[in-house]
Amino acid sequence: MGKTPCCDQSGLKRGPWSTEEDQILISYINDHGHGKWRSLPKQAGLLRCGKSCRLRWTNYLRPDIKRGPFTPEEEKLVIQLHGILGNRWAAISAQLPGRTDNEVKNLWNTHLKKRLIRMGIDPQTHEPFSGQATKAPASPSTRHMAQWESARLEAEARLSKESSLFHPPSLSKPDSDHFIRLWNSEVGESFRRGNKTACKSPISQATSLTNHGSVSDLTTEMAPVITTSSSATPFNEQIEDMEWKCSKSDSSSSSDLEDSSNTALQLLFDFPVNNDMSFLEHIDHYTAFPAIMSEKSFNCPL
């Protein structure tokens, strides 16, 4: 496992890119593609290291990059995905068409993280700083669910990346067949068996139903389904409803654990689908959300 010495070379330009350099890089990649980043700058006539060229291309010059500020919908999705994936910016950005991992990372570090901190939420754990949240370990099913969702998102990210190499971005459609096959494979079977009951990720179920679509699609597709009975129900009431379900299941059997985990995950993906981010402004409502992600709520039936 060797290290990349390319940037150690002296005589290579650093710092901000000029428009001339941008043009050279764009025209070279348009003509030749970007097979070998290391040799690209030399062949293109750029006094940059390959790493710098790759970064410039992937973060700024790529034609499918969406410029401009993040929409509330995108911010919402970043928060949701961060709750599941943590600081895996590449996996998160794969669910945001046209956004780079660097952009998502910057958005989180400059806006979302501060916003959560202001609200008394730990941006890493998505739990309140006060620490009332219990520290009981997550249930096995919960951990598995998170692992599977994480794996699925990564698989989607890879597939969308691969497909984008062969199709124009506007035509490429995220394909989750890989995950579905995995889910239906022996591995998936053993996973399900390992959860004793038929514990299926609601997200994956929805994915199977639609047979395509990214999480971002699902977020908007699922919400109306989940909230059909409560389409007019305010978000806080939905949270209260979930809490009620949790407290109700306190005395129930372990099979309810899966239900509440599903409920928690459903609610995780059941943010209001309009662009209303007002719930983020209201601490009481939002502190309920990290609880969805927290071990406490996942374990609430216990």
Added chain:
DNA sequence: AATACACACAACCGCGACGGC
């Protein structure tokens, strides 16, 4: 008008993963 400070974003750095030899 000048300066200091804060913020946003682009770019860099170090590391790990992976594949080829």
Added chain:
DNA sequence: TGCCGTCGCGGTTGTGTGTAT
């Protein structure tokens, strides 16, 4: 099997711009 080259990721830093004093 181990070494080397390459790539991608995440954390951090640097720089430009806007705002307050």
